[in-house]
Amino acid sequence: MHELTIESLTTLILDVPLTRPHKFATTSMVAQPLLLVRVRTAGGVTGYGEGVVPGGPWWGGESVETMRAIVERYLAPVALGRRVDEIPGLMRHFERVVSGAHFAKAAVDVALHDAWARSLGVPVHTLLGGAYRDGIEVTWALGSAPVPEIIAEAEHKLASNLNHSFKLKMGALDPADDVARVLAVTEALRGRAGVRVDINARWDRLTALRWLPQLAAGGVELIEQPTPREQIEVLAELNHLLPVPIMADESVQSPHDALEVVRQRAADVIAVKTTKCGGLARSRDVVAIARAAGLSCHAATSIEGPIGTAASIHFACTQPGIDFGSELFGPLLFAEELLIEPLRYADGRVALPTGPGLGVELNPDAVAAFTRD
Missing domain, CATH: 3.20.20.120 (Enolase-like C-terminal domain)
Incomplete structure (x- = not known):
């Protein structure tokens, strides 16, 4: 199996508190839910993407809950066994399986870029x-x-x-x-x-x-x-x-x-x-x-x-x-x-972060602390 082959694509929901309430025209929030999408390759590289909407489904119809269902039930089966450098083909295939759902697809897209760039040892901007x-x-x-x-x-x-x-x-x-x-x-x-x-x-x-x-x-x-x-x-x-x-x-x-x-x-x-x-x-x-x-x-x-x-x-x-x-x-x-x-x-x-992939590293303790049960 090629080292860029996608072995797993999984998700976590985090609820992270804000420093102060953030108000929109129709709602406000005191914490931001985040969907973390994690792609792991056969070569042992992990890439992350993030599904997030501004204050909930009022903006575009998506939420972290709907994104998780779309990613796990419909997008992950398409991606497994494919390579992280097949991003245009994967995104095209996603369009055939799921209409719209731009926020969910963006989260997977970013995770693929992060994993591919880390596999090459270069930043995503490269x-x-x-x-x-x-x-x-x-x-x-x-x-x-x-x-x-x-x-x-x-x-x-x-x-x-x-x-x-x-x-x-x-x-x-x-x-x-x-x-x-x-x-x-x-x-x-x-x-x-x-x-x-x-x-x-x-x-x-x-x-x-x-x-x-x-x-x-x-x-x-x-x-x-x-x-x-x-x-x-x-x-x-x-x-x-x-x-x-x-x-x-x-x-x-x-x-x-x-x-x-x-x-x-x-x-x-x-x-x-x-x-x-x-x-x-x-x-x-x-x-x-x-x-x-x-x-x-x-x-x-x-x-x-x-x-x-x-x-x-x-x-x-x-x-x-x-x-x-x-x-x-x-x-x-x-x-x-x-x-x-x-x-x-x-x-x-x-x-601009300069390290490989997105150039940032998640703190596993912080992720665990805010992961939704």
């Missing part, structure tokens, strides 16, 4: 064509506390030189209250840090037409996904109206989605999550389409743990088209460290 940069800027997502506490959190990040731009979630409050809250933060940070907002597709067209111009006039530098994902024409209308960029997130979950956004000029920036796109190859296709059309790309987060974050860093650092920074802060929200050696955050950036 498999992706080589590093273009050695790190990437990180925007910090501020919490949902009262305004003075949010401002204090931003001031601490600025004073510590940890982050230079910030994002606020919107969509959970009455629009007037939401806008007033954001503009108070924007004014407090004016001239020192950029402020962006993410509405998580929760406003309708009329609400967006009424309130988004006020956000732009008040100094908000970017508006992420204000309206429902399928309403590309509404996103295009808003993008043409506003003097600040619109970023498409929920609206772009495939290369075809990216093409439609390009056709309608519905956004100036595309949020690329290796999770929602179904892995590294499909994410690369999204970036290529955006770059060919002159759109920027942003390395976004699903609040991944260190495995998923490391994979996204490797990806972002190989892509010149990801030219609008990142939100790859996920591990900084975790109250407990899962790695033996943490990812390196400093000077507003996160550094």
Whole structure:
């Protein structure tokens, strides 16, 4: 048997507490469930991937529980006996067996890349064509506390030189209250840090037409996904109206989605999550389409743990088209460290890991401590 042959593909669910509640437009979380996917080869090499969604199935319909069922019942039988360097063929076969399930497929895709790169003794970014940069800027997502506490959190990040731009979630409050809250933060940070907002597709067209111009006039530098994902024409209308960029997130979950956004000029920036796109190859296709059309790309987060974050860093650092920074802060929200050696955050950036595979090593004691029974 060839040493790259896949001997096992197994999963674990972890529940890792956060340092503070993280709020989305429709939900909030105090712990993040992670699905660890573990691929082991005949040569004795183990690679890890991570299945994670931002706050549960409200975002894209998947959860760690559904991902585990898909991976173990449908994807693992396809992979066993194949080789970890057959990634394009395996991903194509997965498409024939399971429709959608991008987050689950991304977890397996990353585990295959990690195992293959470790077998060769090279970093994952080598498999992706080589590093273009050695790190990437990180925007910090501020919490949902009262305004003075949010401002204090931003001031601490600025004073510590940890982050230079910030994002606020919107969509959970009455629009007037939401806008007033954001503009108070924007004014407090004016001239020192950029402020962006993410509405998580929760406003309708009329609400967006009424309130988004006020956000732009008040100094908000970017508006992420204000309206429902399928309403590309509404996103295009808003993008043409506003003097600040619109970023498409929920609206772009495939290369075809990216093409439609390009056709309608519905956004100036595309949020690329290796999770929602179904892995590294499909994410690369999204970036290529955006770059060919002159759109920027942003390395976004699903609040991944260190495995998923490391994979996204490797990806972002190989892509010149990801030219609008990142939100790859996920591990900084975790109250407990899962790695033996943490990812390196400093000077507003996160550094590209340099070791074999993903360049990170899980702490087995931490994994055991948070594994769900």
